[in-house]
Amino acid sequence: MSLKGPVPQPGILDIDPYVPGESAAPGGIKPIKLSSNETPLGPSAKAIAAFKAEADHLERYPDGGATALRKAIGERYGLNPDRIVCGAGSDELISIITHAYVGPGDEVVYAEHGFLMYKLATLACGGIPKPVKEKALTADVDAMLAAVTPKTKIVFLANPNNPTGTYIPHDEVRRLHKGLPGNVILVLDAAYSEYVRRNDYEAGVELVASSDNVVMMRTFSKIYGLAALRLGWAYCPAGIADVMNRTRGPFNVSSPAIAAGIAALADRNHVEEAVAHNDRWLPWVEAECRKLGLDVTPSVGNFLLIHFPTAEGKDASAADAFLKSRGIILRRVAAYGLAQCLRMTIGTEDDNRKVIAALTEFVGRK
Ligand SMILES: Cc1ncc(COP(=O)(O)O)c(C=O)c1O
Numbered sequence: 001m002s003l004k005g006p007v008p009q010p011g012i013l014d015i016d017p018y019v020p021g022e023s024a025a026p027g028g029i030k031p032i033k034l035s036s037n038e039t040p041l042g043p044s045a046k047a048i049a050a051f052k053a054e055a056d057h058l059e060r061y062p063d064g065g066a067t068a069l070r071k072a073i074g075e076r077y078g079l080n081p082d083r084i085v086c087g088a089g090s091d092e093l094i095s096i097i098t099h100a101y102v103g104p105g106d107e108v109v110y111a112e113h114g115f116l117m118y119k120l121a122t123l124a125c126g127g128i129p130k131p132v133k134e135k136a137l138t139a140d141v142d143a144m145l146a147a148v149t150p151k152t153k154i155v156f157l158a159n160p161n162n163p164t165g166t167y168i169p170h171d172e173v174r175r176l177h178k179g180l181p182g183n184v185i186l187v188l189d190a191a192y193s194e195y196v197r198r199n200d201y202e203a204g205v206e207l208v209a210s211s212d213n214v215v216m217m218r219t220f221s222k223i224y225g226l227a228a229l230r231l232g233w234a235y236c237p238a239g240i241a242d243v244m245n246r247t248r249g250p251f252n253v254s255s256p257a258i259a260a261g262i263a264a265l266a267d268r269n270h271v272e273e274a275v276a277h278n279d280r281w282l283p284w285v286e287a288e289c290r291k292l293g294l295d296v297t298p299s300v301g302n303f304l305l306i307h308f309p310t311a312e313g314k315d316a317s318a319a320d321a322f323l324k325s326r327g328i329i330l331r332r333v334a335a336y337g338l339a340q341c342l343r344m345t346i347g348t349e350d351d352n353r354k355v356i357a358a359l360t361e362f363v364g365r366k
Contacts (some may be wrong), residue, residue, distance in 0.1 A: 006325070009104075009126055010104060010126045011086075011104070011122075011123040011124065011125065011126040011127065012123065012335070014123050015120055015123045015124060016335070016359060017120075018116060018120055020036065020118065021033070021035025021036035021329070021331045022329050022331075023035070024131050024182065024329075028165075030185055030327065031081045031185075031327050031328070032328045032329065032347060032350060032351045032354060032355070033329050034329065034330055034331075034344050034345040034346075034347045034355065035242070035329045035330055035331040035343075035344075035345065036190070036227070036345065037162065037301070037303045037345045038221075038222070038225070038227055038345060039189065039222065039223060039224075039225040039302065040277065040345075040346065040347045040348040041225060041270070041274050041277060042225050042352065043224060043225035043226050043260065043264060044224070044225070044263060044264050044267035044270040045267075046262040046263040046264070046266065046267045046270075047224070047225075047226060047261075047263040047264040047265070047267065048070045048227060049330065050259040050262065050263035051256045051260040051263075053260060054176075054255050054259050057255065058163075058255075059135065060255065061149075061251050062251050062252050062254050062255040062258060063255070064250045066086040066253045066258050067081075068258065068262060069233075069253070069258045069261050069262055070082075070084040070086060070233075070307060072262045072265050072266070073116060073233055073261075073265065074268055076265045077235075078205075079201065079205065079209075079235055081239055082238070082241065083208075083235060083237070083241045083250065084176070084234070084235055084236075085234045085241050085244045085245060086232070086233045086252070086253045086258075087231075087232050087233070087234070087253065087279055088218045088230040088231070088232075088236075088252050088253060089219060089227075089230040089363070090189065090191055090218065090221075090232035090233075090234075091117055091230075091232070092230070092248075092252060093217050093232050093233070093234045093244070094117045094118065094119075094121050094187070094189070094217070094230070095121045096232070096244050096247055096248050096287075097154065097185065097187065097215065097240070097244060098118075098121035098122060098124070098125055098127070098154060099121075099124070099125055100184060100243045100244060100246075100247045101153045101154055101243075101245060102121075102122060102125040102126075102127040102154060102281065103125060103126065103127070103153075104125070104126030104127070105126070105127070105128065105151065106125075106127045106128065106151055106152075106153045107121040107127065107128045107130050107132060107149060107151040107152045107153065108121075108127050108128070108129055108152070108153060108154045108155075108156065109130045109147045109148060109152055109154070109155045109156070110129070110130070110132065110155070110156040110157070110158075110295060111131070111132055111133060111134050111138075111139040111144065111157070111158075111161065112131040112132060112133055112134050112337060113134060113161065113163065113164050113336050114131065114138060114156060114157075114158055114161060114190075115156070115161065115162050115189060116194075120143065121193060127153070127295055130147050130152070132144045132146075132147045134164075136317075137166055137297050137305070138161075138164070138166040138168060139159070139161065139166075139168050140166075141176045141179075141342060145179040145180070147323060148181070148184060150178075152181075152184050153183075153184060153189070154186075155176070155180060155185070155186050155189060155283065156187045156189060157176065157186065157187065157188055157189065158189040158191065158297045159189065159190060159193075159203075159204075160192045160193075160195075160196060160299070160300045160301045161203075161354065162191065162192065162301065162303070163303070163305055163333045163341075163343040164299075164305055165297055165298070165299025165300060165301045165303055165304060165305055165332065166298070166299070166300070167198070167201055167300050169198070170200060171199060172190065173202070173204065173207065174207065174347045175259045177211065177213075180213070180345040182212065182358060183213070184212050184213060185211060185240065187205075187216075187217060188203065188204035188207070188214065188215070188216045188244075189217045190204060190216055190217065190218055191217070191219045191221070191222055192222055192223075192301040192302060194222070194271060194274075195222075195223060195275060195278050195300065195301050195302050196300045196301075197279065198300060199277075201300070202218055203218070204235075205235065208235050208236065208237065211237065212237045213237065214237070215235070215237070215240055216234065216235045217233070217234045217236050218232060218233050218235075219231070219232040219233075220260075220261050220264060223271055223274050223302070224261070224265075224271070225264075225266040225274075226257070226260055226261065226264060227266065229254070229256060229257040229260055229261075230254075231253060231257040231258075231260075231261050253283050256328055260338075267270070278302050279347075281303065281346045281349065282346050283304070284300065284352065285301070285304055285344065285346060285352050285355070285356065286298070286304055288356040288359075289304070289306055289356070289359065291365065292359055294306050294307060294308065294357075294359070294363070295307040302345060303344060304343070304344050304346070305333070305338065305341050305343050306341060306342050306343070306344055306359075307340060307341050308340050309343070310340060310365040313365075314363075316334075316342050317332075317339075318342055318362075319342060319359070319362055320332055320342055322358070322361075322362045322365075323342075323355070323358055323359075323362070326354075326358045328354065328355055330342040330343060330344045330355075330359055331345075333350075347362055
């Protein structure tokens with residue numbers, strides 16, 4: 001692509017801007033939006049109240065260090081607040097760390113169906129994205145290690161991964177870390193960790209605590225239901241926290257987000273309800289899809305990857321159009337190399353039943 005006028009840094013014009021999940025259905029129907037892995041339960045009422053209370057002080061800058069929020073996160077998870085860096089969503093944290101450590105020609109490794117922001121952040125720095133083949137839509141540790149070269153600066157691992165919903169057990173994460181040179185950062189993106197119900201899974205707290213090159217990222221956008229406020233955090237080795245604090249915007253997290261985040265963390269019941277809801281409906285949707293003859297990738301997150309046949313009229317694109325005509329918006333994931341799949345966020349009971357009813361109609365069409 002050529003542009004008139006000033007020329008940006010190399011790599012930037014190679015970026016296809018991130019396309020968020022759609023939110024509008026045709027014909028002005030109120031949509032059932034299951035395209036962005038948002039929680040069907042909404043945020044805690046306490047978080048909403050804390051957010052509203054901030055409206056009285058909008059003339060003030062936020063606390064640039066998000067001190068109270070880092071303290072609350074530290075208490076909740078037993079972490080040292082000095083090693084926590086908050087950001088405007090984990091998207092911003094991915095961007096901050098990549099800008100700080102990746103320069104032109106440097107390489108960034110991630111699994112081939114890994115979260116798209118890893119590629120976009122790398123290109124924005126003039127770096128070279130190195131997607132690595134997966135096995136059964138799951139990150140392949142050996143292949144990722146084999147892709148590391150002297151130019152590699154960061155390895156990103158979304159665990160569980162979006163959009164596949166798959167995860168690797170903690171032993172495998174440790175093996176990945178062990179195989180990396182000490183100058184390569186392993187970023188464990190644990191955006192969906194609260195939903196995972198597996199004994200062999202860990203978000204990565206201990207690995208961060210016991211090494212100099214592992215960072216764990218978390219978000220308030222998913223189970224806490226605060227996606228609109230843009231709030232995430234990273235738990236880092238002291239040296240990396242220092243670097244991220246030097247390069248982030250001085251007021252990158254707003255006061256309403258800080259207040260809502262603190263209140264959300266304190267409302268443990270709300271999080272438990274969200275987990276229980278997911279535990280109930282994730283297996284149900286998966287089983288119903290299978291009854292319809294649709295393959296589903298087993299997921300440990302709050303979403304499912306549904307596979308469609310390739311036949312015209314039966315494929316993911318046709319399914320997407322059909323569902324939209326019923327006011328149901330799932331996520332096309334062709335940008336992830338999964339053109340024959342749709343990703344569905346687990347919704348309310350009513351949403352889930354409506355999707356299955358619509359898919360039943362779609363699959364049964366002649
Ligand atoms: C794996 C993963 N990481 C990070 C994010 C970004 O979350 P945030 O809203 O905190 O920027 C998402 C959002 O979809 C995600 O799926």
